[in-house]
Amino acid sequence: MTATQELTKNQSLVFNALARADGPLSAYTILDQLRNDGFRAPLQVYRALDKLLDYGMIHRLESINAFVACAHPHTHSHGHGMIAFAICEKCGQVSEFSDDVITGRVREWTNGNGFKQSKTTIEIRGVCANCSTA
Amino acid sequence: MTATQELTKNQSLVFNALARADGPLSAYTILDQLRNDGFRAPLQVYRALDKLLDYGMIHRLESINAFVACAHPHTHSHGHGMIAFAICEKCGQVSEFSDDVITGRVREWTNGNGFKQSKTTIEIRGVCANCSTA
DNA sequence: TTGACAAATGTAATAACATCACATATCGAA
DNA sequence: TTCGATATGTGATGTTATTACATTTGTCAA
Ligand SMILES: [Zn+2]
Ligand SMILES: [Zn+2]
Ligand SMILES: [Zn+2]
Ligand SMILES: [Zn+2]
Numbered sequence: 001m002t003a004t005q006e007l008t009k010n011q012s013l014v015f016n017a018l019a020r021a022d023g024p025l026s027a028y029t030i031l032d033q034l035r036n037d038g039f040r041a042p043l044q045v046y047r048a049l050d051k052l053l054d055y056g057m058i059h060r061l062e063s064i065n066a067f068v069a070c071a072h073p074h075t076h077s078h079g080h081g082m083i084a085f086a087i088c089e090k091c092g093q094v095s096e097f098s099d100d101v102i103t104g105r106v107r108e109w110t111n112g113n114g115f116k117q118s119k120t121t122i123e124i125r126g127v128c129a130n131c132s133t134a
Numbered sequence: 135m136t137a138t139q140e141l142t143k144n145q146s147l148v149f150n151a152l153a154r155a156d157g158p159l160s161a162y163t164i165l166d167q168l169r170n171d172g173f174r175a176p177l178q179v180y181r182a183l184d185k186l187l188d189y190g191m192i193h194r195l196e197s198i199n200a201f202v203a204c205a206h207p208h209t210h211s212h213g214h215g216m217i218a219f220a221i222c223e224k225c226g227q228v229s230e231f232s233d234d235v236i237t238g239r240v241r242e243w244t245n246g247n248g249f250k251q252s253k254t255t256i257e258i259r260g261v262c263a264n265c266s267t268a
Numbered sequence: 269t270t271g272a273c274a275a276a277t278g279t280a281a282t283a284a285c286a287t288c289a290c291a292t293a294t295c296g297a298a
Numbered sequence: 299t300t301c302g303a304t305a306t307g308t309g310a311t312g313t314t315a316t317t318a319c320a321t322t323t324g325t326c327a328a
Contacts, residue, residue, distance in 0.1 A: 009306090041307070042285080042286070043286090043287075043288090044306075047305080047306080062255070065285060065286095084240070086244065086247070086249050086251075099243065101236075101239050102236050102239050105235050105236050105239075106218070106236070106258060109218070109220070109231060109233065110260070114263030114267075115220050115222075115261070115262055115263060116260045117258050119260075120257070120258045120259070121196070121255060122256050124251050124254045125251070126250045127249070127250045128249055142275090142277090144276080145276095161315080162313070175278070175279055177316080178279095180314095180315065181276080199315095
């Protein structure tokens with residue numbers, strides 16, 4: 001299966017919940033939103049989330065235990081450059097960006113130290129432009 | 135109070151547990167290690183951890199829900215440069231480093247986007263040099 | 269010294285996040 | 299059609315973190 005194709009029923013429901021949200025959602029928030037669609041247990045959500053993470057359609061924000069739909073599904077190639085997230089602690093907005101210099105510096109460190117990197121998390125918490133002017 | 139001074143009893147116990155560990159510990163692991171010292175409830179650990187984080191003596195690893203004693207308490211100035219952690223998924227070893235170029239690039243992004251950064255997490259998961267040769 | 273306030277501690281209960289174990293169903297290829 | 303891989307349903311359990319409230323300890327000024 002390729003990334004943007006033929007999701008199963010549960011995967012579609014979970015992805016759509018994230019896609020229509022204006023910010024990150026926790027697994028249990030998703031569960032509550034999908035009760036009327038037949039969801040009864042956390043595992044139904046977590047299994048779908050795992051697949052969607054595999055497909056690169058969503059991201060997990062480790063610092064807030066939440067999940068967000070990928071903001072740039074067509075433009076950035078997950079798996080190559082590292083992705084950074086700026087998370088507003090006021091409104092929950094998440095901005096996603098990729099920086100080749102950061103990616104390069106991390107690679108230099110890992111190569112220099114014989115560290116075989118598998119996954120890298122870069123999360124910036126703070127207050128977004130909108131919320132600081134308001 | 136300054137950072138490396140006069141911890142309270144509980145703060146000392148928690149800090150020493152982290153300092154003598156060879157890797158990160160979860161709050162509940164610390165709790166279990168301190169049962170004989172009178173610890174009975176998670177909050178006793180979490181409260182001490184919060185203070186030690188304030189003092190910059192320990193770090194929280196968001197991607198693994200664990201805490202680690204600062205590896206460079208005298209050399210790096212927490213609060214200025216951002217700190218990155220390389221976490222071995224085999225042995226648990228954590229290497230801590232700080233990179234001015236990464237710090238600068240993140241600052242460029244946040245300044246350019248009007249984002250007021252408060253805390254930044256950079257965590258690299260993978261396998262350390264020792265574990266990949268073994 | 270004592271009264272008052274801040275900081276630290278003790279404890280139980282609860283909330284929030286995530287996985288295990290096992291049964292059943294669905295789908296596609298041999 | 300039969301087999302294996304994938305997906306699903308469900309309850310129980312495991313793990314991480316916080317709320318609420320009572321008590322103790324330390325500090326300092328009146
Ligand atoms: Zn993305
Ligand atoms: Zn905001
Ligand atoms: Zn440190
Ligand atoms: Zn290792």
